[in-house]
Amino acid sequence: MPAKPRPLRILRDFLCSLKLTVATLLLLAATSILGTVIPQNLSSLQYRQHYGDKAQLLQGLHLDDMYHSVWFLALSGLFVINLVACSLRRLPAVWRSVSRPPLVADGALLRSLSHKATLQAACSVDEAAIRLQPLLRRRFAGPRRTIGPEQEVCLFAERRRYARFGAYVTHLAILFIILGALIGSWFGFDSFVSIVEGDTVTQLPASEGQAPVELGFGLRCDDFSVSYYEGSARPREYRSLLTVIEEGQEVAGYTRVPVVVNRPLQYRGLTFYQSSYGLAQMPLFHLQVRMPDGAEVQMAGRPGQLLPLADGGSLQVVDYTPAFRDLGGAALIEVLTADGQRLPAIAAMQELPVDENHASPYRLQLLRVDERYYTGLQVTRAPGVPLVWLGCLLLVLGSLGAFSLAHQRLWLTIRPTAGGCEVQMAGSSHRNRPAFAGTFDRLGQELAAELEANNHSAKEDRS
Amino acid sequence: MSSAQLFNLATAVYFVAMVLLALVLLLRNRRLGSLAIVTVWCGFVAHSAAIGLRWLESYRLPGAIGHVPLSNLYESVIFFAWSIVLIYLIIDLRLRQRAVGAFVVPFALLAMCWAQLRGNDAIEPLVPALQSNWLTYHVVTCFLGYAAFAVGCAVSIMYLVKGARSASKPADTDDLLPSLEVLDALNYKAIMIGFPFLTLGIGTGAAWANYAWGTYWSWDPKETWSLIVWFIYAAFLHARLTRGWSGRRAAWLSILGFVATLFCYLGVNLLLSGLHSYGGG
Numbered sequence: 001m002p003a004k005p006r007p008l009r010i011l012r013d014f015l016c017s018l019k020l021t022v023a024t025l026l027l028l029a030a031t032s033i034l035g036t037v038i039p040q041n042l043s044s045l046q047y048r049q050h051y052g053d054k055a056q057l058l059q060g061l062h063l064d065d066m067y068h069s070v071w072f073l074a075l076s077g078l079f080v081i082n083l084v085a086c087s088l089r090r091l092p093a094v095w096r097s098v099s100r101p102p103l104v105a106d107g108a109l110l111r112s113l114s115h116k117a118t119l120q121a122a123c124s125v126d127e128a129a130i131r132l133q134p135l136l137r138r139r140f141a142g143p144r145r146t147i148g149p150e151q152e153v154c155l156f157a158e159r160r161r162y163a164r165f166g167a168y169v170t171h172l173a174i175l176f177i178i179l180g181a182l183i184g185s186w187f188g189f190d191s192f193v194s195i196v197e198g199d200t201v202t203q204l205p206a207s208e209g210q211a212p213v214e215l216g217f218g219l220r221c222d223d224f225s226v227s228y229y230e231g232s233a234r235p236r237e238y239r240s241l242l243t244v245i246e247e248g249q250e251v252a253g254y255t256r257v258p259v260v261v262n263r264p265l266q267y268r269g270l271t272f273y274q275s276s277y278g279l280a281q282m283p284l285f286h287l288q289v290r291m292p293d294g295a296e297v298q299m300a301g302r303p304g305q306l307l308p309l310a311d312g313g314s315l316q317v318v319d320y321t322p323a324f325r326d327l328g329g330a331a332l333i334e335v336l337t338a339d340g341q342r343l344p345a346i347a348a349m350q351e352l353p354v355d356e357n358h359a360s361p362y363r364l365q366l367l368r369v370d371e372r373y374y375t376g377l378q379v380t381r382a383p384g385v386p387l388v389w390l391g392c393l394l395l396v397l398g399s400l401g402a403f404s405l406a407h408q409r410l411w412l413t414i415r416p417t418a419g420g421c422e423v424q425m426a427g428s429s430h431r432n433r434p435a436f437a438g439t440f441d442r443l444g445q446e447l448a449a450e451l452e453a454n455n456h457s458a459k460e461d462r463s
Numbered sequence: 464m465s466s467a468q469l470f471n472l473a474t475a476v477y478f479v480a481m482v483l484l485a486l487v488l489l490l491r492n493r494r495l496g497s498l499a500i501v502t503v504w505c506g507f508v509a510h511s512a513a514i515g516l517r518w519l520e521s522y523r524l525p526g527a528i529g530h531v532p533l534s535n536l537y538e539s540v541i542f543f544a545w546s547i548v549l550i551y552l553i554i555d556l557r558l559r560q561r562a563v564g565a566f567v568v569p570f571a572l573l574a575m576c577w578a579q580l581r582g583n584d585a586i587e588p589l590v591p592a593l594q595s596n597w598l599t600y601h602v603v604t605c606f607l608g609y610a611a612f613a614v615g616c617a618v619s620i621m622y623l624v625k626g627a628r629s630a631s632k633p634a635d636t637d638d639l640l641p642s643l644e645v646l647d648a649l650n651y652k653a654i655m656i657g658f659p660f661l662t663l664g665i666g667t668g669a670a671w672a673n674y675a676w677g678t679y680w681s682w683d684p685k686e687t688w689s690l691i692v693w694f695i696y697a698a699f700l701h702a703r704l705t706r707g708w709s710g711r712r713a714a715w716l717s718i719l720g721f722v723a724t725l726f727c728y729l730g731v732n733l734l735l736s737g738l739h740s741y742g743g744g
């Protein structure tokens with residue numbers, strides 16, 4: 001390889017260094033804090049209100065949208081370059097050591113290995129090799145047999161080679177996630193549409209300075225409803241029934257699809273999420289009124305509308321709650337009696353247990369409320385998402401693999417001795433050495449048993 | 464017996480276990496260690512039964528509001544304590560380092576006491592956004608990660624205590640604390656358990672956000688803090704691959720990581736939400 005000029009080498013060493021990794025990771029962590037303390041994406045006015053003179057500095061440093069600021073993206077970019085450079089630089093060596101392992105344990109290699117033992121056997125070198133191979137094949141992967149420089153027989157066996165790549169799978173996963181996010185921001189979009197019950201929309205409203213987006217199909221909201229937990233005003237479910245319409249026809253399988261929070265509707269690459277709701281117009285209240293003389297009348301009105309009564313009094317709906325104690329919906333009514341008294345009264349769906357309206361000359365009951373809602377749907381196209389999920393999966397598998405799988409290797413060198421042969425065992429594990437020590441000892445015993453050898457030739461001390 | 468009483472019982476048993484574990488260290492009595500660990504197991508069984516019972520209780524309430532007890536701060540603190548004990552017991556089964564408990568069990572005890580004293584233990588129905596299986600996956604994975612980091616932090620404190628002690632009087636070797644090398648390795652091991660769980664926790668959280676709100680990442684304070692924690696532990700893992708970053712520095716980094724974890728878990732809700740409440744969100 002031609003020697004690189006010095007400045008390039010320094011740059012490369014800088015970009016490949018693990019110190020840079022630790023520094024960027026800690027810097028990313030430290031700077032990210034800012035965006036959690038400073039509220040993001042408010043208006044200039046709001047920043048002025050909260051930070052006074054410092055608002056300008058804050059906006060100058062882009063701290064009002066810091067995760068999209070140039071300097072934060074640059075820091076992330078440095079992190080990615082570091083990741084790629086470092087992985088690419090190390091990968092070839094790892095690949096070489098995995099694909100072309102040293103088959104013969106020479107002196108230098110032996111010195112570097114921490115697990116060693118020697119066995120004596122009474123059989124010949126060849127016979128020992130033949131006996132040991134099946135055992136090694138069972139416990140490790142098939143051993144490779146070579147002849148060393150001094151005509152000794154060398155057996156090399158290993159397992160879980162792929163464990164060496166756990167870290168690189170993890171790193172690749174991070175690139176997948178970042179790529180997925182980029183694809184999403186380039187080709188995806190995020191919008192919002194509201195549909196009144198019964199209406200159909202065919203386009204998404206325009207975002208600033210852009211034309212509305214044609215859906216290419218129609219989306220109808222058949223119904224929207226909120227349900228509540230029994231006896232409380234806590235919402236249980238927001239539910240829209242949506243129907244997809246293509247060329248005037250309802251699409252089979254996409255009619256009256258219930259869409260609730262956590263269960264969006266997907267159609268033609270778009271996803272519709274239940275996001276908000278509201279009243280499209282003032283609800284219409286249907287009331288039953290029993291007059292003081294016992295006559296019953298039914299009437300209907302919207303809030304604020306004055307409902308005249310036969311005796312000269314009038315009613316007006318002021319407020320409404322869908323869950324009044326455990327009596328279902330109830331409306332707060334302002335009663336204006338014939339003699340000019342103003343009284344509050346409640347009209348509930350069910351008979352009030354104690355008459356809460358004893359002050360009112362009229363007995364009120366709420367028959368039903370006609371509400372016309374609109375449903376608010378978040379609409380997204382997110383083409384990068386599958387890549388992000390793949391990245392997450394690989395990130396977890398890769399890091400689990402990197403931490404818990406160990407590449408284990410074993411070298412046996414068999415030499416002739418006066419009484420037969422001597423088997424020198426050496427092993428290494430690229431992580432979790434204490435656990436490997438046990439494996440190694442057990443394997444030594446099994447090999448000895450296989451050779452019917454006496455294992456008393458003291459094991460060499462593990463350094 | 465109600466789940467609340469069982470939680471009290473578990474807390475009391477953990478307290479006894481902590482006292483026993485402290486005695487193990489003070490009296491240097493190994494046999495007491497077995498008694499202590501049996502006590503921790505008893506507390507753990509009561510704790511698990513209480514969580515199960517609370518789950519059942521939620522289904523017995525009117526209005527079909529039953530759900531896995533992982534939906535509010537009280538329930539999550541209790542699960543956090545449970546995870547810490549679980550991770551400790553697993554490590555104890557494999558490595559038999561009794562003395563570690565004297566530093567780990569107080570974390571679980573503290574969490575339990577906090578839940579009992581400050582938590583709101585009413586079982587409440589789930590708002591629509593929380594009605595998702597992803598909630599369970601998300602909380603379980605996050606808290607197993609947090610718990611492993613708590614164990615890492617406890618071991619790191621032990622490391623620093625032991626390091627300081629053996630520097631001042633080197634003769635004092637038989638204090639039943641594991642050796643510095645073992646503590647350092649334990650710290651690493653705890654973080655190796657915690658890191659994939661945290662990764663899964665962030666991933667399941669993103670998946671859930673994607674189903675519920677149509678965006679898997681929105682840089683809200685909770686998400687961002689989980690990423691901060693993740694960055695710190697990633698830095699920890701890589702620092703170990705460079706020269707000179709095991710031992711004391713690794714211990715400090717692990718403690719820093721756990722402080723950030725706690726902030727992510729509690730601080731964001733208790734401190735930052737106030738700051739953001741005016742943001743019109």
Ligand code: HEM
Nearest residue numbers: 016017018021079082083086167170174399402697700704
């Ligand atoms: C947040 C981002 C990152 C994550 C989650 C990550 C994850 C991992 C994991 C899980 C390991 C295995 C650790 C171990 O064996 O103890 C690892 C190893 C490694 N990482 Fe990263 N990493 C990240 C960023 C980086 C970056 C930016 C670099 C750039 C230099 C880098 C360089 C390395 C190296 C050189 C190894 C050792 C590989 C080997 O053992 O062959 N990592 N990484």
